Amino acid sequence: MTTTLDTLALPREAQDLLFREARTANAFTDEPVTDDELRAVHDLVKWGPTAMNSQPLRVVYVRSQEAKARLAPHLSEGNRAKTVAAPVTAILAADTDFHEHLATTFPHFAGAKAVFADDARRTEAARTSALLQAGYFIIGVRAAGLAAGPMSGFDAEGVRREFFADTNQLPLVIVNIGHPDHSGTHPRNPRLGFDQVVRTV
Numbered sequence: 001m002t003t004t005l006d007t008l009a010l011p012r013e014a015q016d017l018l019f020r021e022a023r024t025a026n027a028f029t030d031e032p033v034t035d036d037e038l039r040a041v042h043d044l045v046k047w048g049p050t051a052m053n054s055q056p057l058r059v060v061y062v063r064s065q066e067a068k069a070r071l072a073p074h075l076s077e078g079n080r081a082k083t084v085a086a087p088v089t090a091i092l093a094a095d096t097d098f099h100e101h102l103a104t105t106f107p108h109f110a111g112a113k114a115v116f117a118d119d120a121r122r123t124e125a126a127r128t129s130a131l132l133q134a135g136y137f138i139i140g141v142r143a144a145g146l147a148a149g150p151m152s153g154f155d156a157e158g159v160r161r162e163f164f165a166d167t168n169q170l171p172l173v174i175v176n177i178g179h180p181d182h183s184g185t186h187p188r189n190p191r192l193g194f195d196q197v198v199r200t201v
Helices: 012-020 035-045 065-074 077-085 098-105 119-143 156-163
Strands: 057-062 088-095 147-151 169-178
Touching (some): 012 119, 035 119, 057 065, 065 077, 119 147, 119 169, 156 169
Antiparallel strands (some): 057 088
16 A cells, blocks of 8 residues: 555655654754764755745854853743753854855846845845745754754844844844754644645645
């Protein structure tokens, strides 16, 4: 009997690694996350599609205790301790100056930069594509055999002032990364079914 698992080109083990068995991490072991692992994540997820190949995602990796101490006050109370304890934390931001790179990333369209001359349109485009890339990033972390703990509970303006003050980058998501300590894993919550989510017109 064919199941939905069998209709996918991706092997079941990879499906489990990326989705079914992967969990949002709230605690991590002491095993470090290497720069090579983080580079491998980037080298995989950079291939995910974005509007006009704009690639607005920017990442700041927070490793040192000094940097964690700068970040922690801007997190919601429930996110502070696990972030300080995580081997590395990624701040994912949208670069609203992404249009400056379009001559490189979208070279076949000479007028690409001018499409985003309007600040409001450019900011919205940056946020939309960077959030797509944030999703790819979480899957890439899992593909590296690591666990991701994404969080939206933080003061975005405070984080912007602390880590992005001299840029036009807007923090969107914070992700703790490491090897999971399953003592901090909560029971999995239900997911909505196909018929609850999908309609065909």
